[in-house]
Amino acid sequence: MHRLLLLLLAPIWLLVATPSTPGVPSYEVELTGTPDGRTWSGRETVSFTNTATESLREVYVRLWGNSRGCGAVAVTGGVATDDCTVVRFSLPEALQPGKRASISFDVKLTAPEREDRFGRSGEFSFFGNALPVLAVRDAAGWHLERDMGIGESFYTVAADFAVRLTHTGNLAVPSTGVTTDGVAIAKQARDFAWAAGPFRTTSTTSPGGVTVRTWATPTVTADAVSSAQADATAALDEFGRRFGAYPDHELDLVLNDRWTAFSGMEYPGFVLLISPSSPVVHEVAHQWWYGLVGNNEYADPWLDEAFATYATDVFEGDHRAGCWPGTLPVAITRDMGYWGAHDTSYGTFVYTYGSCMLHELERLIGTPAMDRLLASYAKAHWHGVVTPADFKAAAQAASTVELGPFWREHGIG
Numbered sequence: 188m189h190r191l192l193l194l195l196l197a198p199i200w201l202l203v204a205t206p207s208t209p210g211v212p213s214y215e216v217e218l219t220g221t222p223d224g225r226t227w228s229g230r231e232t233v234s235f236t237n238t239a240t241e242s243l244r245e246v247y248v249r250l251w252g253n254s255r256g257c258g259a260v261a262v263t264g265g266v267a268t269d270d271c272t273v274v275r276f277s278l279p280e281a282l283q284p285g286k287r288a289s290i291s292f293d294v295k296l297t298a299p300e301r302e303d304r305f306g307r308s309g310e311f312s313f314f315g316n317a318l319p320v321l322a323v324r325d326a327a328g329w330h331l332e333r334d335m336g337i338g339e340s341f342y343t344v345a346a347d348f349a350v351r352l353t354h355t356g357n358l359a360v361p362s363t364g365v366t367t368d369g370v371a372i373a374k375q376a377r378d379f380a381w382a383a384g385p386f387r388t389t390s391t392t393s394p395g396g397v398t399v400r401t402w403a404t405p406t407v408t409a410d411a412v413s414s415a416q417a418d419a420t421a422a423l424d425e426f427g428r429r430f431g432a433y434p435d436h437e438l439d440l441v442l443n444d445r446w447t448a449f450s451g452m453e454y455p456g457f458v459l460l461i462s463p464s465s466p467v468v469h470e471v472a473h474q475w476w477y478g479l480v481g482n483n484e485y486a487d488p489w490l491d492e493a494f495a496t497y498a499t500d501v502f503e504g505d506h507r508a509g510c511w512p513g514t515l516p517v518a519i520t521r522d523m524g525y526w527g528a529h530d531t532s533y534g535t536f537v538y539t540y541g542s543c544m545l546h547e548l549e550r551l552i553g554t555p556a557m558d559r560l561l562a563s564y565a566k567a568h569w570h571g572v573v574t575p576a577d578f579k580a581a582a583q584a585a586s587t588v589e590l591g592p593f594w595r596e597h598g599i600g
């Protein structure tokens with residue numbers, strides 16, 4: 188193509204969103220645990236399609252488990268980078284658009300001695316953000332941002348997982364997905380997490396048909412377990428009615444009363460919770476806002492945290508009248524790079540003012556329009572990744588009120 192023509196076409200081309208890649212990932216993982224459940228090692232194979240319009244020469248794997256200390260997660264193959272959470276795998280030949288390839292590597296994970304989503308508490312080990320996952324490349328390039336140390340800096344696309352966790356210990360091993368014949372299967376999940384230890388387990392099924400299993404450390408009280416189950420089953424059914432039915436048949440609640448420096452974390456079909464003061468409904472809301480309707484959590488943390496907070500408020504019947512404080516000094520839409528450097532503002536702006544903005548939007552367009560908006564927005568982006576523009580477009584489509592002034596007043600750029 189003539190260079191001049193390229194220059195003429197470039198601005199038009201830039202307006203067309205470049206599809207993200209690698210897409211349609213599937214993970215096959217076989218890990219064997221030590222009898223204490225603290226170290227798991229084995230083989231991981233990741234298959235993917237080049238969903239971009241240009242060829243793919245490399246992929247990046249994120250070892251998020253190393254973000255608070257290198258070495259907790261090790262893989263063979265690939266090329267280390269100066270960030271121990273990033274490993275680059277060159278493909279043997281350039282992968283053409285639409286074609287599929289896979290990479291395989293040995294992996295070894297050891298839960299660090301700290302209270303965390305990837306950590307150890309007494310005889311229990313937790314493997315949140317521990318399994319290596321593919322990084323995403325989109326119009327902005329490869330997303331290799333660092334974990335900012337607060338909240339979530341993650342970005343993955345929905346994937347199919349088949350994970351076999353074998354061990355000889357006296358362990359219960361709750362995980363993402365549903366386990367059949369020793370293999371945990373999760374379809375269209377953004378991540379895969381598990382825990383290991385001598386948990387006490389119970390289960391119940393919500394009226395809407397979702398099984399909630401609890402996995403409690405020994406001193407979690409029976410009252411705390413039944414309270415968490417009641418909140419989770421009610422929230423799963425209520426959010427299912429509001430945002431679209433929960434497609435997974437099982438949610439695992441892992442309850443630990445020994446954490447003092449860690450309060451909980453959401454994963455697909457799997458939630459870590461401090462007991463008894465656990466934010467159960469908030470983490471269940473994340474099954475939709477993050478899990479089913481995904482986002483780049485580094486770029487747009489408000490797209491899951493504000494929505495999970497708002498959904499929890501509505502579930503509790505709290506519409507936060509008069510919550511908006513007026514023009515904010517900082518937009519709630521800032522990325523984790525900003526919040527990592529301003530961590531004392533993160534909760535107030537992203538969660539509190541973020542959810543308040545959604546309550547204010549509901550007051551402006553009316554509750555029926557807000558309900559239509561959230562249901563149609565979830566349906567349109569089910570198992571996808573949303574952007575602020577997607578939400579603004581969905582909101583405008585749900586209401587005859589011109590929303591430009593609202594976005595400006597609430598700093599939604």
Ligand SMILES: [Zn+2]
Nearest residue numbers: 469473492495
């Ligand atoms: Zn949250």
